[in-house]
Amino acid sequence: MSDKAVLEINLNEEYKIKIENGNQFEDSIFKDIYNEALKNIIEIVRHSDVNKDSKYDDFNNIVSFTGERGKGKSSSMISFRDALIGKDSSEHKEFFIANKYHKKNLREDYYYQSEFNDIEFLKSKSFAGIEIIDPSLFRGESLFEMILAKMFQKFQGDIKKNDCDINNDDKRNLVKHFQNVFQNLQVINSDRKDLYKKESIEVLSKLAISSNLRDGFKELVKVYLDVFEKNKSFLLITIDDFDLSFSNTYSMLEDIRQYLIQSNIIVLI
Secondary structure (H helix, E strand, O other), rough: OOOOOOOOOOOOOOOOOOOHHHHHHHHHOOOOHHHHHHHHHHHHHHHHHHHOOOOOOOOOOOEEOOOOOOOOHHHHHHHHHHHHHHHOOOOOOOHHHHOOOOOHHHOOOHHHHOOEEEEEEEEHOOEEOOEEEEEEHHHHHOOOHHHHHHHHHHHHHHOOOOOOOOOOOHHHHHHHHHHHHHHHHHHHHHHHHOOOOOOOHHHHHHHHHHHHHHHHHHHHHHHHHHHHOOOOOOEEEEEEEEOHHHHHHHHHHHHHHHHHHOOOOEEEE
């Protein structure tokens, strides 16, 4: 491989997002970005593996792609996302084979129980994704609502295909989890005055259910990955142009803090 990156500019496409395959990463001008992102992913995956049974989700599972406008944040983030999801395919696997990050490359405060190097460890993990979320297109929806919608849209689209191999029991189970989460969300977003007009026991019941929204979503993601995504390890949630939706920034950060800091979720921003 060359130690120089080649910058190719296609006329009339210079301002468009450029998606690269993982096999092109080593010769890309974003090579360092991809390598740093990979190290971050390995840290997150290892930490998640060690703390998967902990009831406290207090770790950082967010990888940020930062820079000025037009510097290639979206291009590098989406390319990296696609490479993670398809890391075993012929278009991407060379990047993961070429990178030999060992324990010494990572922070000392992480626990390592595997005798394999980091890339070998990563090979045992798999990643699923939903459609990329663009907050600038929101029309009153919250980030959490949009994530739910994208997950259900992907599931619904798949079950309509003739070659869908999910059995009916699994379909019903997953739909039930979607319904539970959405019902909890409805209670939280409902008018408090209307809620307190109901019978006291019904109100207390609904309040108890709504307080479990985080746990319900965690269970939904688990079932979604196991049943629909065929036992994938992590759900990748990718948010593009996060900085363009200034009015929604605080609420989006709150949604991330409350619902997305989970051991089987990785957020790319």
